[in-house]
Amino acid sequence: MLLRVASWLARINNGLRPLSRRGIGASLFRQPVTECRPDYQRRAVEAVTVAWFEPLPLHPDPEFEGNFGKIVGGVVSPVLANLFLHYAFDLWVEHHLPGVRYARYADDAVLHCKSKRQAEYVLDRIRERFQACKLELHPSKTRLVYCKDINRTGDHPDIQFTFLGYTFRPRKAVDKYGRVYVNFSPAVSRDALKAMRQTIRGWHLQLKSDKSLADLSTMFAPILKGWQQYYGHFHGSALKPVWRNMNLFLTRWLMRKHKRVAGHKTRAADMLRQMAQRQPGDFVHWSLGYQS
Numbered sequence: 001m002l003l004r005v006a007s008w009l010a011r012i013n014n015g016l017r018p019l020s021r022r023g024i025g026a027s028l029f030r031q032p033v034t035e036c037r038p039d040y041q042r043r044a045v046e047a048v049t050v051a052w053f054e055p056l057p058l059h060p061d062p063e064f065e066g067n068f069g070k071i072v073g074g075v076v077s078p079v080l081a082n083l084f085l086h087y088a089f090d091l092w093v094e095h096h097l098p099g100v101r102y103a104r105y106a107d108d109a110v111l112h113c114k115s116k117r118q119a120e121y122v123l124d125r126i127r128e129r130f131q132a133c134k135l136e137l138h139p140s141k142t143r144l145v146y147c148k149d150i151n152r153t154g155d156h157p158d159i160q161f162t163f164l165g166y167t168f169r170p171r172k173a174v175d176k177y178g179r180v181y182v183n184f185s186p187a188v189s190r191d192a193l194k195a196m197r198q199t200i201r202g203w204h205l206q207l208k209s210d211k212s213l214a215d216l217s218t219m220f221a222p223i224l225k226g227w228q229q230y231y232g233h234f235h236g237s238a239l240k241p242v243w244r245n246m247n248l249f250l251t252r253w254l255m256r257k258h259k260r261v262a263g264h265k266t267r268a269a270d271m272l273r274q275m276a277q278r279q280p281g282d283f284v285h286w287s288l289g290y291q292s
Contacts (some may be wrong), residue, residue: 001181078106088133089126096129097122103163108141114278119144149184165192165231187235196242198228206252213275216253217282225284243285247272247292 085107093102093111100122101112111126113119123144127137146156148170158167166186173183203220211219224246230237247269254268255261261268269292276283276291 013215028051058289081106088129088135092129093126097125105164108163110161116144147184148182150181152184162189162191165189166234171235187236187238188231192231193238193241196231197245199223200242200245200249203249206256208253209257213279213282221283226283228288239285240290243288244291246283246285247290 019258027148052145071261085104089101089109091099096200100118103110111119111122113122123142130137143158143161144156145158145161145168146152146154147168148154148156148159160167162168165188166188168184168186170182171185172180173185205216208216227242228236228239251265251268251272254271255263255265256266258271261271276286278290280286
């Protein structure tokens with residue numbers, strides 16, 4: 001049984017009006033994190049205030065002077081979440097739940113439990129801990145997930161979850177003897193696939209007929225390689241829709257660049273395949289065999 005916890009930082013200003021960004025960082029650590037040593041608090045606040053030094057003007061809205069404040073959005077939010085939750089969550093779990101393994105990134109965490117009973121107990125303890133630190137668990141994202149595989153064949157309403165762009169769920173796998181079995185493993189998520197395809201669409205490759213293949217490779221190959229290195233680490237074949245989409249836009253680019261294949265998608269696809277065979281190093285998916 002696995003417990004997925006998602007939280008948001010809320011009501012953490014402790015009734016202090018944030019007069020500056022430095023004040024925001026300092027007030028964040030004025031919460032009753034009992035396991036947090038004073039020297040750790042000071043170092044964490046210093047780490048926050050390095051990047052937040054510009055003055056923040058007073059807000060003209062009188063409602064802004066309420067007893068509670070929120071830190072949401074912005075590029076600094078993951079940094080603040082990591083710093084605060086290191087004491088409010090990481091150290092607390094290691095001390096009070098030593099038998100529970102976990103992984104956390106910013107305000108998204110996954111905890112590994114041995115049974116449903118243990119997972120429910122851990123969830124209750126974390127909910128109490130967050131309330132003491134004036135944090136809240138996300139009501140819809142916090143849930144129990146059953147890691148169903150060949151050894152765990154029970155029924156549960158939730159058997160998959162997404163974490164850091166990967167979807168973990170039961171999948172077919174093949175062992176070293178060629179036997180097929182069910183394994184609980186990760187692969188790139190649907191949302192990540194959609195985002196990558198939309199990014200490729202936004203490049204407007206078909207409109208860059210003034211560019212050569214080498215130019216396109218210089219512009220976009222590093223991005224594709226990064227996707228492959230991250231999302232292709234597990235079940236790399238799940239990236240096939242992305243590579244097919246990239247080849248589709250390269251085919252459209254050829255149709256606009258060369259008159260002899262203009263309006264002939266099949267001919268342009270054949271030309272692209274020949275280019276990929278001659279120069280497989282131009283794009284990472286060509287070197288992996290996705291050449292059409």
